[in-house]
Each structure stands twice: as structure tokens, then as C-alpha cells.
Amino acid sequence: MRPFDVVVIGGGFAGLSAAAALTSSGARVLLLEARPALGGRASAFVDPATGEQVDNGQHLMLGCYHETFEFLARIGASDLVHVQPSLEVPFVDPAGCQTTLWCPPLPSPLHLLAGLVEWDALGFRDRMSAFSLAAPIRRAQRVLRTGKGRLPASPGETVENWLIRNGQTRRLRDMLWEPLALAALNQSAQEAAAPAFLGVLARMLGPGPTDSAVAVPLRPLTEVYADPACEFIRASGGEIRVSSPARVRVEGDRVTGIEVRSERIDAPAVIVAVPWFALAETFVGQVGALADLLSAAGAVAASPIVTVNLWFDRGVLPAPFIGLPGRTFQWVFDKRQVFGDSASHLSCVSSGAAAVVARSNEALAARAYDELVTALPAARAARLLRSLVVRERRATFSLAPGQPPRPGTRTPVRGLLLAGDWVDTGLPATIEGAVVSGHRAAQSFFL
Ligand SMILES: Cc1cc2nc3c(=O)[nH]c(=O)nc-3n(C[C@H](O)[C@H](O)[C@H](O)COP(=O)(O)OP(=O)(O)OC[C@H]3O[C@@H](n4cnc5c(N)ncnc54)[C@H](O)[C@@H]3O)c2cc1C
Structure with a gap:
């Protein structure tokens, strides 16, 4: 059997998307997952009382998750996610009033503005205040597109302060921006830093007609991506082993082997796609070259x-x-x-x-x-x-101001690449962030 070109450690969205991209490009991949099942923080389990598959938590995607849709298409799972034709979200406000934000299929950002104008939950001032975000969002889109300049939001500023500074009314903050911050950042607007939120807005209001639409997995998460990815990788000549907690042995600036219990595996490259909280225990040996990385990971809230x-x-x-x-x-x-x-x-x-x-x-x-x-x-x-x-x-x-810097794909150790939602993609901890990091690691392997 041909030796492995690359070992991927971690079978969540990041590791599976990296492994799928690598096998598609002809690399021979071994993926090692510590748990008995693939999926990581986006997985499902069987409820013993009802026999139903229950997700570890509801996962939504957005139409602007372009690399996630590329990954799902690669593994043949696109039809397991329903993308709304345009953004439509029903709400019940704290007073019990039911309304729906529906954005007509117009070019972005007109669709959102038209949706807000029609949304009964808002008054005239609230709707007008939304227009003040058009300029910073456009500037953020330019920064993301060109990679030049800085986002018009300071890393030390919370989402809440940024929204107030940009004239957003209390009602609009409570009804739209706070629910969006909680859904996209998993942190309230009072806690999360503004740049991540602005990045989400800039992507959601991108040029694609469905960029801001909600995409809902139609099956339990394991069936939506973990099982199809596993089948795809195996059918393309890759190998996947679960219940295989891996350790990467590092000596100086080199990887000298990958260990799974008493077994030793050699490969010229390894992609570590584990979360920040599992990083320290994934390395053994002389890890001095990774000291900064490990201490930053250890300080992430x-x-x-x-x-x-x-x-x-x-x-x-x-x-x-x-x-x-x-x-x-x-x-x-x-x-x-x-x-x-x-x-x-x-x-x-x-x-x-x-x-x-x-x-x-x-x-x-x-x-x-x-x-x-x-x-x-x-x-x-x-x-x-x-x-x-x-x-x-x-x-x-956490995306709160003052968190340690996020690492890049490459590390000071030769042949060692990182993936995972916490790698610095500019995205919050999301499926898309994980997949972007996985694809970047796969591309870096070939460079
Ligand atoms: C309840 C919940 C709801 C969420 N909702 C959303 C949502 O609506 N939309 C959205 O976009 N995102 C959502 N997220 C975030 C999303 O799930 C994560 O960003 C994404 O799944 C992270 O993928 P990952 O591959 O980076 O990490 P993980 O999924 O954590 O995968 C890492 C894998 O590495 C394995 N591992 C660790 N150490 C080792 C080792 N030494 N050897 C081998 N394997 C190892 C772990 O077991 C794990 O399977 C949600 C998360 C949760 C928990």
C-alpha cells in the first residue's frame, strides 16, 4: 500500500473538509479521530428514550458559507441542506407580538433595506437608523475583498458600543442585531468585539442573491456531513480511524512521528484540526518551537x-x-x-x-x-x-476584546499545519470558519 502523504488529526468540519480536499487532489490521507464517531462539535446522538437522532445543538448556516457549500458539494451532500430563496425569519418580540422579517429577492443590500422597511416590528426611526450601517459595511466589504486597509471597527470595542456609535436604535438592536450577534458569534453584543460582527454583516450582505439567507440542515448533523465525508474520503483512497486519539511527536522544528497509543505512524505532513482546548495534549516531545502557540491556545476563553x-x-x-x-x-x-x-x-x-x-x-x-x-x-x-x-x-x-491572537495555518514546525474554527480566518467560531481553515491547510500542503 502507498504510504500516507498526510495525516489529519480531528474529524470535525475542519479535519473532514481538509481531508476531502486533499483526497480530491490525489493525496493519500489518514484521518484520526479521538472519539468513537466523527463530527466533533457538530454531531448528533441517539436519544435512548425516543430513539430519535438529536443534534448536540441546532446548527444553522448562512447563504454566504461559500466554502461550506463547496465542501458539501464535493462530498455529495448539497441536497441535505435547505437554503432559503431569500432571508425570512419569524420573530415573537418580548411583548408577544409576532412578525416576520422577509427580504424580497432584490440585489444586496437593497433586499435588506426593503425587508426592514416592511418589517412591522420596527418604527420609522428604527428603519432609518439601519441606513447608517451602509457605509461601514461597504467599507468592510472592500477591506475583505482587497485585503487592504482596516475594518471600521476597533478590536477593543464591543458590538453594542459599535452599534450605538453608528446610530442603531435600541429597538433595532434588541430585535435584530442582538439575536444576530448571539446566533453568529455565540456571544451577546455587550461582550463580543465589533470586528467579528462587522465581518459577518459584510459577508451576509455580499453580492450573492442568497448570501444573507438562512440554510437549515435537513437531517441530523452526522448524516448531513460526517457520514458523507467519511464515505467520500474512503472511496477516494483515504483512510479514517475513529477511537484513535493521536499525539504528534515534535523534536525542535520537526515532526518525528504520530502516535496512536502504542502505534507509530509516519507521514511527511500532519494537519492538526483539533479545538484550542485540545491542542496542548496533542503534542509530545520537545515542543519549545510551539510554546507561543500553546500558551495562546491555553488562554482562549x-x-x-x-x-x-x-x-x-x-x-x-x-x-x-x-x-x-x-x-x-x-x-x-x-x-x-x-x-x-x-x-x-x-x-x-x-x-x-x-x-x-x-x-x-x-x-x-x-x-x-x-x-x-x-x-x-x-x-x-x-x-x-x-x-x-x-x-x-x-x-x-470567546470573541470578547482582549482574547489572545488566533494562529495562522502554518507553524514554526516543518510539515505541521493547523486547522480548526479557531485558526485565524477572520470568521467567528462557525462551520464556515472551520471549513475555510480546513481548505487553507489542504492548499498549504501542496505549496
Ligand atoms: C451547540 C453548538 C451549536 C452551534 N451552532 C452553530 C451554528 O448554528 N452555525 C455555525 O456555523 N456554527 C455553529 N457552531 C460552531 C461549530 O459547531 C464549530 O465552529 C465547528 O463545528 C468546529 O469544527 P472544528 O472541526 O474546528 O472543531 P471540532 O468540531 O471540535 O472537531 C475537532 C475534532 O478533533 C477531535 N480531537 C481532539 N483531539 C484529538 C486528538 N488528539 N486526536 C484525534 N482527534 C482529536 C475531537 O474529538 C473533534 O472531533 C455550534 C457549536 C455548538 C457546540
């Missing part, structure tokens, strides 16, 4: 996500998902409407959940239920059958 899954005796949501701004659980998804007959639960999502992650399962389930039936009183008629709480304490890295 995390932001949790809590999901309460609720089973009712009937459908209770009028739409596949609804934004509930101003609540602990800011979004609710009806898996019955999204997955079809194979699921019957709702997923209530609390992003930026540091304040509640330590609460008991009973308290979290009660809060999710109360918020749901208060927002949608018709749901009170349904009988709650079961609840299941999933805590992801290190769901994403």
Missing part, C-alpha cells in the same frame, strides 16, 4: 451553548424556526418540520449561555417551556412528554 429539547404530543410551532429575542432561549426549532417524520422534538437554543449553563436540567427545561408557551400561548394546549438538556460548555471560543 470559551462560550457555552445550552439546548433544551422538548417532546410534545403534537406540533406546536407555526414555522420551522422562530426567533425569541430578549429571552434566555433565543431561538426555537421544530425538528418535526425540518427532518420530517423521523423526529418530533423542538430544540430551544440558548446561545452565549454562560449565565445559565450551571443551572439544573429541571430549571433549564422549565425556563425553556415557560418562555415557549408565553411567546406562543397556543402551545399550552399541547402536553409536554419529555425534555433533554444538552450543554456544550466549550461550544465556541
Whole structure:
């Protein structure tokens, strides 16, 4: 058998997208995943009580996740994600008023402006205030396109301060920008730094007709990408081993081998696609050349996500998902409407959940239920059958001002490349960030 050209460590979006790109280009790849299953922080498990596949947390994509769609197309999974024809999001505001933000299919950013003008949740001043963001967003788009200049947002400034400085009204911040910050950054506007948020806005309002649209996985996450990626990589001559925690042995500025328990594997290149919190334990030997990287990774703070899954005796949501701004659980998804007959639960999502992650399962389930039936009183008629709480304490890295710098793809060690959502792609901790990092690592292997 031909020896491996590259070993990829970590089987989440980053590692699988790197491995798929490499095998497509003819490299012989071995992917090692520590856990018994692929998927990492975007995976699904079987609920023992109902037998349903439950995601570790609802994952949404955006139409501007271009590299993610490229990856899904490569592994033959494009049709497992539904992309809205244009942005459409139903909300119930804290007073219980139901409205829908719908952006007509016009060129960007006219579609958003037209959507905001029609959105009943806003008053005249709120709508007008949105126009003040047009100039900084255009400038940010120029910076992203050319790689020249600086984003018009300071790294020491929070999203909230940046929005206030740019004239955004309280109502618009509460109804749109805070839910978007929580969904895209997993941190509230008061905590996250402004440049990451501006980067998201600039991409969402990109030239593509569906860049700002929401894309919803139509199957549990494992089926949407982990299984198809595994099949694709194996069919293209690559090898995947799960339950294989790997250690990279480093001596000075060289990788001298990869170890999985007592087995030793040699390859000229290795892509380490593990999260920041697993980095230190992935290396052994004389790791002095990686000291700065390891100390930066060790200082990264995390932001949790809590999901309460609720089973009712009937459908209770009028739409596949609804934004509930101003609540602990800011979004609710009806898996019955999204997955079809194979699921019957709702997923209530609390992003930026540091304040509640330590609460008991009973308290979290009660809060999710109360918020749901208060927002949608018709749901009170349904009988709650079961609840299941999933805590992801290190769901994403913090984007608060003052976090350590994020690393690049290349390292001071020859043949050692990094991937993972926390690598510096300019994107927040997202699927797209992970895939961009994976593709960059794959490209760097060939350079
Ligand atoms: C609940 C939740 C909801 C989210 N919602 C969204 C969303 O709506 N939209 C969005 O875009 N993003 C969302 N995210 C973020 C997204 O899931 C992550 O950004 C992305 O999955 C990270 O992928 P990754 O490959 O970089 O890392 P991971 O998924 O963490 O993968 C790394 C893999 O490396 C493995 N590993 C670690 N150490 C070793 C070792 N020594 N040897 C072998 N393997 C090892 C791990 O087991 C893991 O499988 C969410 C995250 C969570 C947790």
C-alpha cells in the first residue's frame, strides 16, 4: 500500500473538509479521530428514550458559507441542506407580538433595506437608523475583498458600543442585531468585539442573491456531513480511524512521528484540526518551537451553548424556526418540520449561555417551556412528554476584546499545519470558519 502523504488529526468540519480536499487532489490521507464517531462539535446522538437522532445543538448556516457549500458539494451532500430563496425569519418580540422579517429577492443590500422597511416590528426611526450601517459595511466589504486597509471597527470595542456609535436604535438592536450577534458569534453584543460582527454583516450582505439567507440542515448533523465525508474520503483512497486519539511527536522544528497509543505512524505532513482546548495534549516531545502557540491556545476563553429539547404530543410551532429575542432561549426549532417524520422534538437554543449553563436540567427545561408557551400561548394546549438538556460548555471560543491572537495555518514546525474554527480566518467560531481553515491547510500542503 502507498504510504500516507498526510495525516489529519480531528474529524470535525475542519479535519473532514481538509481531508476531502486533499483526497480530491490525489493525496493519500489518514484521518484520526479521538472519539468513537466523527463530527466533533457538530454531531448528533441517539436519544435512548425516543430513539430519535438529536443534534448536540441546532446548527444553522448562512447563504454566504461559500466554502461550506463547496465542501458539501464535493462530498455529495448539497441536497441535505435547505437554503432559503431569500432571508425570512419569524420573530415573537418580548411583548408577544409576532412578525416576520422577509427580504424580497432584490440585489444586496437593497433586499435588506426593503425587508426592514416592511418589517412591522420596527418604527420609522428604527428603519432609518439601519441606513447608517451602509457605509461601514461597504467599507468592510472592500477591506475583505482587497485585503487592504482596516475594518471600521476597533478590536477593543464591543458590538453594542459599535452599534450605538453608528446610530442603531435600541429597538433595532434588541430585535435584530442582538439575536444576530448571539446566533453568529455565540456571544451577546455587550461582550463580543465589533470586528467579528462587522465581518459577518459584510459577508451576509455580499453580492450573492442568497448570501444573507438562512440554510437549515435537513437531517441530523452526522448524516448531513460526517457520514458523507467519511464515505467520500474512503472511496477516494483515504483512510479514517475513529477511537484513535493521536499525539504528534515534535523534536525542535520537526515532526518525528504520530502516535496512536502504542502505534507509530509516519507521514511527511500532519494537519492538526483539533479545538484550542485540545491542542496542548496533542503534542509530545520537545515542543519549545510551539510554546507561543500553546500558551495562546491555553488562554482562549470559551462560550457555552445550552439546548433544551422538548417532546410534545403534537406540533406546536407555526414555522420551522422562530426567533425569541430578549429571552434566555433565543431561538426555537421544530425538528418535526425540518427532518420530517423521523423526529418530533423542538430544540430551544440558548446561545452565549454562560449565565445559565450551571443551572439544573429541571430549571433549564422549565425556563425553556415557560418562555415557549408565553411567546406562543397556543402551545399550552399541547402536553409536554419529555425534555433533554444538552450543554456544550466549550461550544465556541470567546470573541470578547482582549482574547489572545488566533494562529495562522502554518507553524514554526516543518510539515505541521493547523486547522480548526479557531485558526485565524477572520470568521467567528462557525462551520464556515472551520471549513475555510480546513481548505487553507489542504492548499498549504501542496505549496
Ligand atoms: C451547540 C453548538 C451549536 C452551534 N451552532 C452553530 C451554528 O448554528 N452555525 C455555525 O456555523 N456554527 C455553529 N457552531 C460552531 C461549530 O459547531 C464549530 O465552529 C465547528 O463545528 C468546529 O469544527 P472544528 O472541526 O474546528 O472543531 P471540532 O468540531 O471540535 O472537531 C475537532 C475534532 O478533533 C477531535 N480531537 C481532539 N483531539 C484529538 C486528538 N488528539 N486526536 C484525534 N482527534 C482529536 C475531537 O474529538 C473533534 O472531533 C455550534 C457549536 C455548538 C457546540
